[in-house]
Amino acid sequence: MKAGPDISRIAALVGDPARCNMLTALMTGRALTASELAQEAGITPQTASSHLAKLEAGGLIEPEKQGRHRYYRLSDPDVADVLEGLQGIAARAGHMRVRTGPKDPALRRARICYDHLAGDLGVQMLDSMRRQKLVRQSKQAIELTGEGKRFMAEELQIDADALTHPRRPVCKACLDWSERRHHLAGTLGAAMMDRFTELKWAARDAAPGSRVVNFSRNGEKRFAALFGAGE
Amino acid sequence: MKAGPDISRIAALVGDPARCNMLTALMTGRALTASELAQEAGITPQTASSHLAKLEAGGLIEPEKQGRHRYYRLSDPDVADVLEGLQGIAARAGHMRVRTGPKDPALRRARICYDHLAGDLGVQMLDSMRRQKLVRQSKQAIELTGEGKRFMAEELQIDADALTHPRRPVCKACLDWSERRHHLAGTLGAAMMDRFTELKWAARDAAPGSRVVNFSRNGEKRFAALFGAGE
DNA sequence: TCGATGCTTCGGCTATCATCGAACTATGAA
């Protein structure tokens, strides 16, 4: 009768799995490109473009054009709050995502999240860094300690002071979608992943579009020596 | 593919206009019947039944069966909070609300619900009985206290021990049609209404099919003395 | 017991919309 479709339209936007995946990917607070969001949602760029246009029209996200990229971020912290509220209701109702694909185990173990390491190993790495007091975390903010800087220089030949970036934090907690815990993002997370690749400890999967990261036997050993679960 | 609470399923439930209208109708905190919700959403009872089943499965609403009616309410204040958050995002004002209950003021005030007193006075009576500690209520179950038994015997000449019935509880909380709060049902509720009638405090309306209960002037006074709002 | 009412289930129809292939625009790099 009295159709007040305002709230239902917003909810319908979140109600589509692909769009929802995009939104949850943006809940880290970082802006992502259309392609990355497409990848995150597991859909083609064409489909993603359509979804992004709808989300933008609905006022849930805002674009920022940069070169030939289009970065999207949540338009307002309130949006994130509502999404978290929905997560609370969903969790209480016991509605967890259950679908798992064949490639899933490898993806859960180690994968690229934008430009840094994610998955089981990514979460494990940040855990270990916290235990070793290489980083200090207060709420969402993470910063490298003095000892952390020394560690980066000595063990990985990374100059932490050179990682400052105008639009990006050095350290950032990124919510891992498979582990549901944080891993390390930011320029440091990216630099570390770069170093792992350079050292041939790990390599991105050859398959195009794959986010899987494969560790070499030696790489796994060295990685475990630095960030092993026991340390 | 992803782990964690599946918020898109919940959002999709809210995303349908018909279901959304039902939910906003329930945001008053009152329980509504399936038919009322169907009317509110502008759909047939069959369709509404399907929607309500989905909302219930999603944990957004909870049913309470009452005779051949099925009352639904939001399962949790959190649900209302999220809906309000969505309204905030939709950035729209003024939501009207349905009128619930009978138009007839007399019917709202006092009426027969099967065989016991309902309406404003019925709700008021149970409220007062709780305040006077004549009954003890834990969740849905209500039972007469020792003091309650004495009260029934002395004030209303009702032998509570004689009210046990093989197929019916002595005390029962019954959801009130117009007030959307509980009043007292069960054999005790019926016995009390019988007593009110015998004492000529109240009488059912003469009109056939009417459920209105008319209190005499004296009856109203005596009733208020026992179950007045102030006590 | 019978009829009336509230609600649900079932089956089929239909509209919506997510999806992708193909083609197009725009920016950046060589």
Add this chain to the structure above:
DNA sequence: TTCATAGTTCGATGATAGCCGAAGCATCGA
């Protein structure tokens, strides 16, 4: 310029799901 990458638009397709008529239960009132 030419090529590559990022992103969009368009059209066709297919699956989902909302919708209602008809029929089936369940409960209440008489």
